[in-house]
Amino acid sequence: xxxxxxxxxxxxDERVLRGIDLDVExxxxxxxxxxxxxxxxxxxxLVVGLAQPTAGELEVGVPRGRLGFLAHEPxxxxxxxxxxxxxLYGRLYRVPERRERIGMLLExxxxxxxxxxxVGSFSRGMLQRLALCRAFLHEPDLYVLDEPxxxxxxxxxxxxxxxxxxxxxxxxxxxATHAPARFESLATAQMxxxx
Amino acid sequence: MVAAVAMIAFFAPEDAxxxxxxxxxxxxxxxxxxxxxxFGWGAWKALLHLWKxxxxxxxxxxxxxxxxxxxxxxxxxxxxIWAKISWGVWWAWSSNxxxxxxxxxxxxxxYFMLRFSVEPGPxxxxxxxxxxxFGVALIPVSFLxxxxxxxxxxxTVFTSHGPQMSGRMFATFCVSWAAMLLxxxxxxxxxxxxxxxxxxxxxxxxxxx
Amino acid sequence: xxxxxxxxxxxxxxxxxxLRARDTLPAMLLFVISxxxxxHFTLPQGGSRLAAFGLLWVALVFTxxxxxxxxxxxxxxxxxxxxxxxxxSDRSAIWLGKAIAMLVFLVAAEAVALPAFALxxxxxxxxxxxxGVALADxxxxxxxxxxxxxxxxxxxxxxxxxLLFLPLAIPIVIGGVGTSVAGGGRYVELLVxxxxxxxxxxxxxxxxxxxx
Numbered sequence: 001x002x003x004x005x006x007x008x009x010x011x012x013d014e015r016v017l018r019g020i021d022l023d024v025e026x027x028x029x030x031x032x033x034x035x036x037x038x039x040x041x042x043x044x045x046l047v048v049g050l051a052q053p054t055a056g057e058l059e060v061g062v063p064r065g066r067l068g069f070l071a072h073e074p075x076x077x078x079x080x081x082x083x084x085x086x087x088l089y090g091r092l093y094r095v096p097e098r099r100e101r102i103g104m105l106l107e108x109x110x111x112x113x114x115x116x117x118x119v120g121s122f123s124r125g126m127l128q129r130l131a132l133c134r135a136f137l138h139e140p141d142l143y144v145l146d147e148p149x150x151x152x153x154x155x156x157x158x159x160x161x162x163x164x165x166x167x168x169x170x171x172x173x174x175x176a177t178h179a180p181a182r183f184e185s186l187a188t189a190q191m192x193x194x195x
Numbered sequence: 196m197v198a199a200v201a202m203i204a205f206f207a208p209e210d211a212x213x214x215x216x217x218x219x220x221x222x223x224x225x226x227x228x229x230x231x232x233x234f235g236w237g238a239w240k241a242l243l244h245l246w247k248x249x250x251x252x253x254x255x256x257x258x259x260x261x262x263x264x265x266x267x268x269x270x271x272x273x274x275x276i277w278a279k280i281s282w283g284v285w286w287a288w289s290s291n292x293x294x295x296x297x298x299x300x301x302x303x304x305x306y307f308m309l310r311f312s313v314e315p316g317p318x319x320x321x322x323x324x325x326x327x328x329f330g331v332a333l334i335p336v337s338f339l340x341x342x343x344x345x346x347x348x349x350x351t352v353f354t355s356h357g358p359q360m361s362g363r364m365f366a367t368f369c370v371s372w373a374a375m376l377l378x379x380x381x382x383x384x385x386x387x388x389x390x391x392x393x394x395x396x397x398x399x400x401x402x403x404x
Numbered sequence: 405x406x407x408x409x410x411x412x413x414x415x416x417x418x419x420x421x422x423l424r425a426r427d428t429l430p431a432m433l434l435f436v437i438s439x440x441x442x443x444h445f446t447l448p449q450g451g452s453r454l455a456a457f458g459l460l461w462v463a464l465v466f467t468x469x470x471x472x473x474x475x476x477x478x479x480x481x482x483x484x485x486x487x488x489x490x491x492x493s494d495r496s497a498i499w500l501g502k503a504i505a506m507l508v509f510l511v512a513a514e515a516v517a518l519p520a521f522a523l524x525x526x527x528x529x530x531x532x533x534x535x536g537v538a539l540a541d542x543x544x545x546x547x548x549x550x551x552x553x554x555x556x557x558x559x560x561x562x563x564x565x566x567l568l569f570l571p572l573a574i575p576i577v578i579g580g581v582g583t584s585v586a587g588g589g590r591y592v593e594l595l596v597x598x599x600x601x602x603x604x605x606x607x608x609x610x611x612x613x614x615x616x
Contacts, residue, residue, distance in 0.1 A: 011315075051317075
């Protein structure tokens with residue numbers, strides 16, 4: 001599903017990634033670890049196609065629309081409501097039975113009550129839940145998640161645990177985290193990035 | 196280049212009513228045409244960058260535009276001198292060429308602003324390339340627009356180029372233009388080599404560090 | 405077909421954002437009226453009708469510029485543009501949706517500005533002027549939106565947009581002033597030509613503005 005050979009990424013004179021080799025099989029669950037600034041986020045941005053490697057080869061075996069990307073930022077409009085945001089993405093991703101799917105996800109992530117609130121008024125944790133809804137909305141084949149547990153409380157973390165375990169059966173995962181213990185039962189491969 | 200200067204000085208006949216001053220024509224027009232050639236070349240390289248993803252095309256496009264701006268500024272200066280000599284004013288809005296070069300100068304100055312305000316990398320290459328492509332579309336559209344604008348800003352249109360060129364004038368003009376193209380080609384390669392050397396040095400330094 | 409529905413969804417989102425936050429259109433309205441008032445004092449008594457039209461075009465271009473500097477403000481906050489870029493729709497839909505929203509704002513601002521202009525300067529606005537304004541609006545919004553996307557990717561942001569935009573706006577201004585004072589014909593053709601050429605370039609190149 002993902003194949004990287006000697007991938008390098010630099011921004012100007014700064015080399016952020018160098019000599020990255022990575023293989024993720026279909027149905028695999030790869031965890032990328034590393035300290036702050038080790039290039040985890042950059043690697044994920046390369047995989048989803050938001051950035052291009054400066055050198056090396058990188059192949060990702062799914063079209064853009066079958067990717068689910070959870071970024072550092074929630075990628076939602078602050079002035080729109082949760083429902084409006086998901087509706088926009090649902091349309092762009094041509095999600096079938098959009099309303100039902102959105103309702104179900106909001107329900108599952110305990111955001112249903114807040115669905116008509118402006119996202120700008122959300123707490124960090126609620127934003128993260130909404131970001132997860134956004135990434136999961138179109139049932140992607142490849143999940144690319146950057147620190148998915150950030151800002152989640154105990155309840156939220158449990159919800160996500162359950163969601164990951166369930167989706168693990170259907171998709172391929174690439175997760176970046178500085179705390180890999182959380183994914184021990186799921187991971188099939190682990191890779192440590194060093195600066 | 197020397198041959199061109201010599202020809203301009205001794206070979207070309209003096210214009211009947213403009214006299215010696217007419218000789219600046221042999222600098223002004225070839226410089227202007229060379230600037231167009233640079234902008235066109237820059238846009239072509241920009242297209243190659245976007246379309247074929249050719250590595251190095253971004254740098255080549257940038258260097259070409261850079262040379263184009265230098266020659267564009269020279270066009271403005273020589274044009275202004277010519278305007279002073281033949282019409283007695285340093286600036287003539289009625290001269291379409293001159294106005295067009297002012298617009299282009301502003302446009303490509305903004306190109307540099309854009310380039311200097313984006314981090315080096317593929318994003319900057321893309322933005323510069325798109326803007327350079329806008330440039331070649333702007334040249335004919337602006338030219339058309341400026342010619343039209345003269346109708347309502349200056350109802351009487353100058354016919355500035357006077358009589359037809361004689362054979363000797365034309366020959367001098369061609370040699371001069373060839374010299375300019377040669378000059379810009381050399382400058383282009385020198386600057387490109389310098390820039391490439393720069394980046395190779397940086398890579399080396401990084402390897403050593 | 406799905407391309408158009410993407411464009412519609414994106415444009416509707418921008419209009420909804422504006423209705424919710426109201427940060428662009430009121431500013432444009434106030435700006436265009438203020439500008440016209442300032443122009444009244446810069447125009448000498450008995451200034452010609454032609455000069456008044458010139459000022460109208462200055463006011464319109466700068467009002468549009470004011471709106472355009474805000475074009476990608478909502479996307480920049482929270483890097484939403486990344487989310488839109490990753491969606492499977494063609495990237496040019498992002499540009500087209502945004503350009504349509506900007507066009508709506510600009511037309512709304514002009515719906516106030518033109519009557520105010522007629523009231524303040526009594527220049528005799530005719531159908532030709534309106535046609536010129538409409539065609540110029542198209543050019544301003546297509547080119548301006550793409551350049552706003554460029555400026556949003558730079559460090560200088562708001563500062564950069566006028567520098568990028570004004571040289572490209574010169575043919576629009578010439579065409580616009582020409583249609584109002586010198587009478588249609590070739591000026592209308594110039595505007596149509598400009599709109600067509602630059603719409604195609606913008607449509608084809610926006611993808612590169614938002615991706616690496």
